[in-house]
Amino acid sequence: MAAAASASSPTPHAAVTERRGIPGASFVEDVETFLNQSGLDANSSLAFLQERLQQYKIVEMKLLAQQRDLQAKIPDIEKCLDVVATLEAKKGTGEALIADFEVSEGIYSRAKIEDSDSVCLWLGANVMLEYSMEEAKALLEKNLENAKASLEVLVADLQFLRDQVTITQVTVARVYNWDVHQRRIKQATKEE
Amino acid sequence: MQKGEGSEAQVTWEDQQNINKFGRLNNRFHELEDEIKVAKETNENLEDASNELILSDEDIVRFQIGEVFAHVPREEVESRLEKMKEDASKELERLEEEKESILAQMAELKKILYGKFKDSINLEED
Numbered sequence: 001m002a003a004a005a006s007a008s009s010p011t012p013h014a015a016v017t018e019r020r021g022i023p024g025a026s027f028v029e030d031v032e033t034f035l036n037q038s039g040l041d042a043n044s045s046l047a048f049l050q051e052r053l054q055q056y057k058i059v060e061m062k063l064l065a066q067q068r069d070l071q072a073k074i075p076d077i078e079k080c081l082d083v084v085a086t087l088e089a090k091k092g093t094g095e096a097l098i099a100d101f102e103v104s105e106g107i108y109s110r111a112k113i114e115d116s117d118s119v120c121l122w123l124g125a126n127v128m129l130e131y132s133m134e135e136a137k138a139l140l141e142k143n144l145e146n147a148k149a150s151l152e153v154l155v156a157d158l159q160f161l162r163d164q165v166t167i168t169q170v171t172v173a174r175v176y177n178w179d180v181h182q183r184r185i186k187q188a189t190k191e192e
Numbered sequence: 193m194q195k196g197e198g199s200e201a202q203v204t205w206e207d208q209q210n211i212n213k214f215g216r217l218n219n220r221f222h223e224l225e226d227e228i229k230v231a232k233e234t235n236e237n238l239e240d241a242s243n244e245l246i247l248s249d250e251d252i253v254r255f256q257i258g259e260v261f262a263h264v265p266r267e268e269v270e271s272r273l274e275k276m277k278e279d280a281s282k283e284l285e286r287l288e289e290e291k292e293s294i295l296a297q298m299a300e301l302k303k304i305l306y307g308k309f310k311d312s313i314n315l316e317e318d
Contacts, residue, residue, distance in 0.1 A: 027205055083258035098263040100254055108261075162219060163212040170211060174203060 019160045022059055025052065025167040031178040042179035049172045056165045063158050070151045077144045084119060084140065088133050091115055201309050214301045214315060217294050224291045231284040238277045245269060 017024045028034040035045060090097045090113075097113040119136045120128050131139065245253065245266070253269045254261040264272075302315050 027208055029205070030202075079258040083260075086257050086262065099257075100261040100263075101259070111260075159216055162215055166212050166215045167208055170203060170208060 020157060022157065022161055022164065023052075023055075025164040025171070027167055028171050028174065031174050035175070035178075042175055042182075045175050046172060049168055049175070052168050053165065053172075056161060056168070060158070060161055060165075063154060063161065067151065067154050067158065070147055070154065074144065074147050074151070077140055077147060080121075081137065081140045081144065084133060084137050087113070087116070087119065088137070091117075091133070201312060207305070207308065210301055210305055211313075214298060214305065217298050217301070221291065221294050221298070224287060224294065228284065228287045228291065231280065231287055235277070235280045235284055238273060238280055242273050242277065245273065 017026075035042065038045065040048065087097065094115060096115070099111050099113060100108045101111055103109045118130050118132050120130045121136055121139065122128050251266055252263045253266055255264040255269050255272065256262075305313055305315060
């Protein structure tokens with residue numbers, strides 16, 4: 001996984017130039033200097049910034065979708081761990097576990113689950129593997145950990161993205177205000 | 193952000209960071225409201241389940257584990273439910289506390305930002 005750009009340094013306006021493919025928005029200290037340096041007039045600058053906002057929006061949609069997927073996956077893994085733990089607990093007693101399960105929507109059937117040392121785990125892509133209880137538990141716990149870690153990184157990405165959006169929106173407002181201000185001054189000097 | 197009338201207040205990096213922080217807190221606040229709603233529902237459901245259990249006189253209860261309903265003896269169900277209720281109520285408490293903290297931080301930031309920018313900034317919900 002590509003390393004994330006370094007965290008903001010103690011300098012006055014530390015701009016993180018990008019994070020995992022998301023371009024950072026550079027903070028504008030002074031609007032006039034910014035426009036002179038970029039060689040753009042106010043309107044072109046606003047157009048550029050609006051385009052940036054659109055790009056950010058697209059990335060945000062993608063990240064939100066990934067977040068939803070992960071947030072659905074985690075309770076699933078936890079449920080599996082629950083079942084494995086229950087089966088493990090039953091193992092010692094010699095009793096079979098009786099469970100009602102859904103055959104089809106609204107239709108349930110009863111199953112008698114005898115003592116067993118192994119469970120089968122669905123790995124996706126039409127593959128199911130048999131594991132011993134301990135292996136199954138270890139695998140599920142690792143998957144859970146990975147999912148939670150991925151979610152954390154994703155949330156941090158989203159926060160970074162939203163910060164860049166806010167910075168860009170503020171810059172848009174300031175460029176616009178500066179432009180209005182300039183027009184007012186020109187108007188005032190013209191009327192003299 | 194409202195577009196002001198060409199106001200003079202300069203936006204410093206510190207201001208920007210405050211604005212960013214406010215945005216983050218506001219997002220988290222809305223997420224928390226949803227999470228609290230779910231947590232409250234979970235608490236209610238567990239409470240209802242608990243009451244149903246008391247009313248019923250079955251020895252073997254069908255208790256949901258994963259996607260199936262396992263036949264579990266009554267005492268085990270009781271203790272499982274108690275534990276689940278405790279966890280759920282702790283979770284709700286944690287979420288409420290986080291919400292209070294966020295509201296306090298947002299109020300603080302509002303004071304600072306309105307103090308500097310007055311009418312040039314709008315921090316209210318639409």
